[in-house]
Amino acid sequence: MTPDVAAVMASAGTHVPAVSADTYAQILQFYARHMQLLDAGEAEEWAQGFTEDGVFAQNVKPEPWKGRSHIATSMRRGVDRLAGRNVQRRHWFSMVVATPESADAGEEEAVRTQYYAVVFETPHGGKASVYLSTTGEDVLVRRSGRWLIKHRDINHDGS
């Protein structure tokens, strides 16, 4: 089913196909572990969560980051910039909608997700604040039992 049909069915209040409870639990735990890596400043490990040809697009960037190595070097720059500011960020994903997608060869399962992603920021010795509110949309694939991001779109609210 195309996303358009799914959207129409959802707005009409009819049934939209959903992933299994096991898949959903795996995806939530994948997101938690993956964003722990970023919050720990491990940009290269974090980039391993994308497929080799993965794409990371954000509405605040002129061009998407394409390919795991480009994603790694671009995020490394961001992490190093942040390290100078002595803050701890926490990326929270929630309100995750997950619908099945058709899997390509070599993929055991493919899922499209939509979610909210809020970022909390705490300066060392200081007070926590909400740094950012965004929405995200991913295409995830499972290969050899491991979830990977094939495509990620992040839209910063207010941009």
Place this chain on the structure above:
Amino acid sequence: MAPPPPDTADGRLYDEVQRFYARQVRLLGDGDVDRWALTFTEDAVFEQEAPADKVFAGNAPPVRTGRAAIAAAARGAVGERRADGRVRRYLIGMLTVRPAPDGAVHTRYDAVLVQTPRGGPCELHLSTTGRDELVRHDDGWLVRHRVNSHDSVAGSHTGTEQEEHHGRSDT
């Protein structure tokens, strides 16, 4: 479908643990310390990596051993905020659940504390991470070991779940 990776809970277990936390945080938010304390094992250990003035009640020791000591520290905190008319809500997110061979589970999560003084406005009071060992008890779960780390503390636990559990070398 294929079984989950060994470090990942299946849907049923993940659901159980999420419900455990939903109930547990509500008990603390409601100030029901007696019932909240019963969500820990009798011999549980609760460690906090927090600034001295924010170790739970402000005057509680950073490591509490045993349900009674854990409850006493929480009672102090609840009493203080009740006197000031402050309401606290604990929100847990980004949860991972890793089953251990002995039937326990190791969890790792982010937790924020939203506080509302009488008359408002609400504020984001704290951002923390938590790492628990949960053990099965009857139909549910109990906390046997908890480490709660405030993000405001430089050098507090900020790494990923896989690096450690009960990994503090100074206790």
